[in-house]
Amino acid sequence: MNAWPFVIAAWALTVGASAVLAGLSYAGMRRAEAAAEALRRR
């Protein structure tokens, strides 16, 4: 059995999911810190 499709699938899943996690965490952090800063300036 050619294992390369399994290797690529496992790596793509892990790297893709990690990138989505980092992207969502970054967007959430920026949004929350911007809201806190805007409220502080009011």
Add this chain to the structure above:
Amino acid sequence: MQTLHALANPARFLKIARPLTPATLWTGVVLIAVGAWAALTRTPPDYLQGESVRILYIHVPTAWLGMGAWSGIAVSSIVYLVWRHPLAHVAARAIAAPGALFAALCLATGSIWGRPTWGTWWQWDGRLTSMLLLFFVYLAYIALARADADRGGDGRIPALFGVAGTVLLPIIRYSVVWWNTLHQGPSITLAGSSIDSALLWPLALTLPGFTLFFAGVVLMRMRSMLARGRVEARMRRMAA
């Protein structure tokens, strides 16, 4: 302990967390990228597993983080329960979702590895079943922490659950020793490794790489929770 209490001040924590967030995240990304290049191009196939051994370089870090993250939740929960450290509660909640994701990735990568190696996607053996249980325990913790926050709870119930959940960690760790499982026994122990160094070295890049990446994500989530807390507190003051 003095350092711990010094960090209880969110402003002091943020002063450290702001430069630490990109440093941990990007160091992790670089290590993962170099580790991926090494794992996919610079190591020979295993004499038994063939090319599927290359899944090991992500499966081991995801398993380490899936279990290590729960240890983080447990330690944070104890710190919160004993010393009422406000950041410990935030840390435990920030760790939970990434921990659940990495536990799920551990199960998924193990399953993808199992198909060409064992000839099956899934087996209800001790290691796989106990890891699946840990994933469900993560989901229960996330739901409990959210429900507790929604009803204005003080975080003690999720913290107790965080401590109780640690009972699964030794079960997962020793499942391959206690029961006759399809999953292989421990390959890397404190005494050494049964994996040849020609195959092992990229793991020295991906393991710290994913760990630093995880730390960066947790710091971002903690900063986000602290900022949301500041907004909610200010809104309450303005409404009063």
